[in-house]
Structure formats: C-alpha cells, structure tokens
Amino acid sequence: MTDLQQYRHEIDRIDNEIVRLFEERMEVCEKVARYKIQTGKQVLDPEREKIKIDGVKAKAHTSFNAMGTGELFKLIMAISRKRQYQLLTQNGIGGSNGFEQIQELPREGVTVVFQGVEGAYSYGAMRAYFKENIKSYHVKTFKDAMEEVSEGRADYAVLPIENSTAGIVADIYDLLMEYQLYIAGEQIIRVEHVLLGLSNAQLEDIQTVYSHPQGLAQCKAFLDEHPCWKQVKAGNTAASAKKVSEEQLVSQAAIASREAGELFGLKVLAKNVCKNDGNATRFIILGRKPVYVKNASRISICFEAEHESGALYNMLSHIIYNGLNMTKIESRPIPDKNWQYRFFVDFDGNLQDSAVKNALMGIRSEANMLRILGNY
Structure with a gap:
C-alpha cells in the first residue's frame, strides 16, 4: 500500500x-x-x-x-x-405568520392605482392583471401610489420592481419598508421601447430625449450612439411622451411605448431602441391585507442581520438547508446605520409548506428583523 x-x-x-x-x-x-x-x-x-x-x-x-x-x-x-x-x-x-389564505385575489370590482399616466407600462401591467370592470386612476410618484393604498382610497397599487435589462427599481424596495403593504401578485410584461417625436420631426432634429430613468438605462446602447442628445429624467415613460406632445418642440423626443405614442399623437422615429428583444419588467400588486392564494409559489421577505462575519450566510442557510430555491437577493442601506444593509430575498414556496415554516422560523429567531412581504 x-x-x-x-x-x-x-x-x-x-x-x-x-x-x-x-x-x-x-x-x-x-x-x-x-x-x-x-x-x-x-x-x-x-x-x-x-x-x-x-x-x-x-x-x-x-x-x-x-x-x-x-x-x-x-x-x-x-x-x-x-x-x-x-x-x-x-x-x-x-406562532402565526399573520397571513390569511384565500381562494383567489379579486380582479374585478376593485379600485386600482398606478404611477404615471394612461399609456405608461404600469397602466399596461394593470390592464393585463386585472379585468375590465375596475375603477383605476393614476398618481405622480411611487410613494403617492403606496399612500393611496395605505390610506384606503385604493385597494391595490401596480408598481414596477425590476427590469430584465436595467435591474431593480430601488425606490420600490425602500418604500416597501416605509409602508405596511403586502405583495399580493405580480405581472410581467414585455417592454418594447420606441423613440417618439412630433409628426413633422426627423431623427436629425432631436436634441433632447425624455424618459423615466429606467427607460434611459434600458436604452443606453442606443443613446450612446447619439452622444449629442441631452438625456432628461422624467416621472415615467408615458409622461415623457405627453410632455413632448404638449410642448410641440421638434427638437424633443421621448422613449416610451408605441401605445403612448398613439395616445399622444406622436410619431415613431426609431424602433427597438432597447436593443434587447427579451426586455421585460416585473410589476408587483400591492394591497393592505396580508393574504395569499392557495397556489401561491413565490415568497418575498426582508431581513436585517448582525453586522458581522458570516451573518448573511447564517440567514440564507435556513433557505438552503430546507431545500428551498432562492431566486433573488438585493441589499439596500439601512437609514441612520452607515454601511449596514437590509436584505430582500425571494424564494420558491408557499407559506403552508413545512420547509418554508422551518426556514422562516429560523430566520425570525436569528435575524434582528424579519418581514414577510408577500406570498404570491
């Protein structure tokens, strides 16, 4: 031997x-x-x-x-x-997780708020998720939308949380901790950006382009081909199209949807400006009540851990050890705690699953803070 x-x-x-x-x-x-x-x-x-x-x-x-x-x-x-x-x-x-199981989320006869204006992608996500017979209205900011639901003026809010090209909408994550609202559903829609201008405008006339920061980020490659254009951030893509239509300046253009262009009487100056055929945005449906449907399959949580070596691994190990598939993790700074972060995690599962109960009990027992944001 x-x-x-x-x-x-x-x-x-x-x-x-x-x-x-x-x-x-x-x-x-x-x-x-x-x-x-x-x-x-x-x-x-x-x-x-x-x-x-x-x-x-x-x-x-x-x-x-x-x-x-x-x-x-x-x-x-x-x-x-x-x-x-x-x-x-x-x-x-x-102990109870505080959530109630329901047969299905009501998609008609409810009041829904979205950020932006008609023609915005949030509007499209709302129409895709809910049925026709709802009452809907728009507000200017994400915070306004959450406020409407929190105060009971709307039953649900439809808000973007991430894009396949540009990543997360950071403001939404921060607002989720500011408001005691819950994710009740999600809607993914394909985002097809076009460059919109006045009917008499040509591509060479453009000097200024308006869009939501996500729209500008998603179309960075196209915009980099036109370094002389001034890029101006706006509240949302459809509002950008509305601005161009109202101000009637041939030098202005907007990155928005083709539907927004039709709504505000604008011409498509360039198609496929995102240069990514798979570009899509995930929208969340936020409500006041902690409810989940019987066949819900994704769980979103937020937790804070000790600011020490191995703390994050210890939290995530409860998900791993119970055989659950983690699909997403994001970190955001904790206000008033420099260089410390809270973590947002998505994983597959249902609140009735024993593996999920085990994982959540472990995280709740060992984290400084745990919040279940939704099961949908």
Whole structure:
C-alpha cells in the first residue's frame, strides 16, 4: 500500500468516527429540542454558543486549527438549531405568520392605482392583471401610489420592481419598508421601447430625449450612439411622451411605448431602441391585507442581520438547508446605520409548506428583523 493510500485509509476511518459522533450529538440535540418545547426556552442562546466556541478553539494546538475548529463548531451548532426548529414547527410552535389564505385575489370590482399616466407600462401591467370592470386612476410618484393604498382610497397599487435589462427599481424596495403593504401578485410584461417625436420631426432634429430613468438605462446602447442628445429624467415613460406632445418642440423626443405614442399623437422615429428583444419588467400588486392564494409559489421577505462575519450566510442557510430555491437577493442601506444593509430575498414556496415554516422560523429567531412581504 502506498503512503497516499494509507493516509486516505486513515482519513476514512476518522471520517466514519466523525459521522458516528455527529449522529450521536444530533440525538442529544433532539432531546434538547423536546426540553425547549416543554419549557418554552429559546433555541438560540448566543452567550452559550460563544462560550462553547471559545472553549473548543482553546483545545486546538495551532492557531490554524483553532480557527478551523471554531468554524466547524459554528456550522455544527447551526445545523443543530435547524433540527430544533424543525421539531418545534412539527409541534405547532413558532406562532402565526399573520397571513390569511384565500381562494383567489379579486380582479374585478376593485379600485386600482398606478404611477404615471394612461399609456405608461404600469397602466399596461394593470390592464393585463386585472379585468375590465375596475375603477383605476393614476398618481405622480411611487410613494403617492403606496399612500393611496395605505390610506384606503385604493385597494391595490401596480408598481414596477425590476427590469430584465436595467435591474431593480430601488425606490420600490425602500418604500416597501416605509409602508405596511403586502405583495399580493405580480405581472410581467414585455417592454418594447420606441423613440417618439412630433409628426413633422426627423431623427436629425432631436436634441433632447425624455424618459423615466429606467427607460434611459434600458436604452443606453442606443443613446450612446447619439452622444449629442441631452438625456432628461422624467416621472415615467408615458409622461415623457405627453410632455413632448404638449410642448410641440421638434427638437424633443421621448422613449416610451408605441401605445403612448398613439395616445399622444406622436410619431415613431426609431424602433427597438432597447436593443434587447427579451426586455421585460416585473410589476408587483400591492394591497393592505396580508393574504395569499392557495397556489401561491413565490415568497418575498426582508431581513436585517448582525453586522458581522458570516451573518448573511447564517440567514440564507435556513433557505438552503430546507431545500428551498432562492431566486433573488438585493441589499439596500439601512437609514441612520452607515454601511449596514437590509436584505430582500425571494424564494420558491408557499407559506403552508413545512420547509418554508422551518426556514422562516429560523430566520425570525436569528435575524434582528424579519418581514414577510408577500406570498404570491
């Protein structure tokens, strides 16, 4: 037998012993969980874990091994907590998530608000999601739309949250934390931007282009071909088209939808200015009530963790360990806490799933803050 084979044989023997001891340790952890079920004691005891980690690190004989031992036992203890959370949820402990399951979201006979004007992509998303017999109206800003729902003047708001080309709409994430509203649905629509101008305008006449910041960002490659054009940010794409129509300046153009051009009597000066046939925007449907339909399959949450090494991994590990598929993660600064962030995470699942309950219980127990934004 070669030296390498002998070393591998020794490692296999040690690993087998580690597995045996790990399973023995987990049996004891289950006894601990049953004790905590009976007594109501919290799963996570940070002070106890710190003492434990320091203790095992002190038993190692080199600084490298001390660091490795600390990491190993942090992971073992995190796995132990996950098993305890499973046992607690199986015994109905963990409390209500505050959401009510409903058969379906009402899509008619409701009042819906959207940001922008008729002809905006938000308007198109609203028409795609809701039926014809609704009352709808528009407001100027995203904040205004959330305010309308929060104050009860509208049942739902339709707002863009991300684009496949330009990324997230950061303002929406920040406003989700400012208002106690819930994501009840989503609508994805294809975004086909065109350059709109007056009926007598030509491409060479253009000096100024108006659009929403997302519209300008999505069409960056096209705009870079015209470096002399001044780019001006506007409230939304349709409002940009309306401005060009109202001011009647041949030097002005707007990036918006073809429908907005038809609505405001403008001519298409250039087609496919996004240069991305797959360009699409995801819109969320926001309501006041924490409800979800029976077949909801996506969960959105927001959490804040300790500002320390490994904190984010510890939170996400609850999603990973329970076999859930995380589809998105974004971070946004926490106001008044320089260089600290809250995290927005989407993952597949339904609030009735046991794996989801386990994951949420673990995050709620170990995060500084957790908010379920919606299941839709």
